[in-house]
Amino acid sequence: MEQGTRNIVVAGKSGAGKQPRIDVLTATYGLRQLSTGNIFREYLGAFRKVGEGLDVARFRRGDGFAPDEEIRAALAPACARAGVAPDAAVLGLKAARYVDGGRFVPDDITNALFASAFRAAAGRGLVLDGYPRTPEQSEFLLDLVRETGSRLDLVLLVDNEDEAIVARTIGRRICPNKDCGKVFHLEFKPPRDGKYCTACGSEVILRSDDTEEKIRTRLAEFQAKALPAIRRLTRAGIPQVVVPGNLPVFSDEAVRESVLGAVRPVLGG
Numbered sequence: 001m002e003q004g005t006r007n008i009v010v011a012g013k014s015g016a017g018k019q020p021r022i023d024v025l026t027a028t029y030g031l032r033q034l035s036t037g038n039i040f041r042e043y044l045g046a047f048r049k050v051g052e053g054l055d056v057a058r059f060r061r062g063d064g065f066a067p068d069e070e071i072r073a074a075l076a077p078a079c080a081r082a083g084v085a086p087d088a089a090v091l092g093l094k095a096a097r098y099v100d101g102g103r104f105v106p107d108d109i110t111n112a113l114f115a116s117a118f119r120a121a122a123g124r125g126l127v128l129d130g131y132p133r134t135p136e137q138s139e140f141l142l143d144l145v146r147e148t149g150s151r152l153d154l155v156l157l158v159d160n161e162d163e164a165i166v167a168r169t170i171g172r173r174i175c176p177n178k179d180c181g182k183v184f185h186l187e188f189k190p191p192r193d194g195k196y197c198t199a200c201g202s203e204v205i206l207r208s209d210d211t212e213e214k215i216r217t218r219l220a221e222f223q224a225k226a227l228p229a230i231r232r233l234t235r236a237g238i239p240q241v242v243v244p245g246n247l248p249v250f251s252d253e254a255v256r257e258s259v260l261g262a263v264r265p266v267l268g269g
């Protein structure tokens with residue numbers, strides 16, 4: 001049944017319910033999830049291990065950076081001591097410049113990090129999550145797939161109405177206790193007395209990313225960039241299937257049936 005390496009892109013608005021669908025795909029097809037969030041954490045982590053006390057500004061050249069060889073040479077001794085791959089530290093340093101400043105990471109940096117992680121996973125089937133998010137990233141991905149002799153089997157789009165996402169997200173509350181972190185919803189999974197974690201008793205909070213204003217900004221971003229990114233893949237002939245983010249009954253089995261019913265006609269099996 002399994003022929004070659006499967007790579008699947010899972011797309012959808014932030015809060016549409018991608019993760020349960022990704023879980024079905026990784027479990028059913030033996031794939032590994034490759035999330036941009038995790039990629040950034042990994043490379044930033046590599047840099048932080050070796051970059052302490054380093055004057056990062058000396059590697060800046062206007063809007064860009066000094067040549068990679070120069071940065072690599074400066075980081076090499078610390079990398080050798082810490083057992084960190086110098087290339088990963090160089091990429092992490094570049095990403096840190098934007099992430100630490102709370103600024104939008106330019107496509108070329110995101111692409112470089114993604115390509116490095118994608119190549120490192122060569123030959124393993126992947127579920128791409130959070131990438132591509134702009135049409136330029138889609139172009140880059142199509143080239144990378146061609147260049148590495150890999151392929152994209154399909155795009156799974158988890159579709160959810162904006163208003164359903166807003167309602168679900170602003171009702172979300174999390175336990176701020178680092179050892180607990182339980183997630184609640186004021187309507188669907190209420191905390192005790194509407195306020196307290198049922199596991200540890202801490203007063204639950206609204207995540208700073210879950211305000212209505214921030215949610216609507218993310219939804220607009222999806223419309224402006226991520227949707228055209230998906231269309232670019234479709235134009236390149238990658239099949240697209242759409243699954244509903246809202247199910248009449250939300251159970252593991254219902255999610256599984258919904259996802260597999262949609263992807264099997266394309267993937268077989």
Ligand SMILES: [Zn+2]
Pocket residue numbers: 175176177180181182197198199200201202
């Ligand atoms: Zn708790």
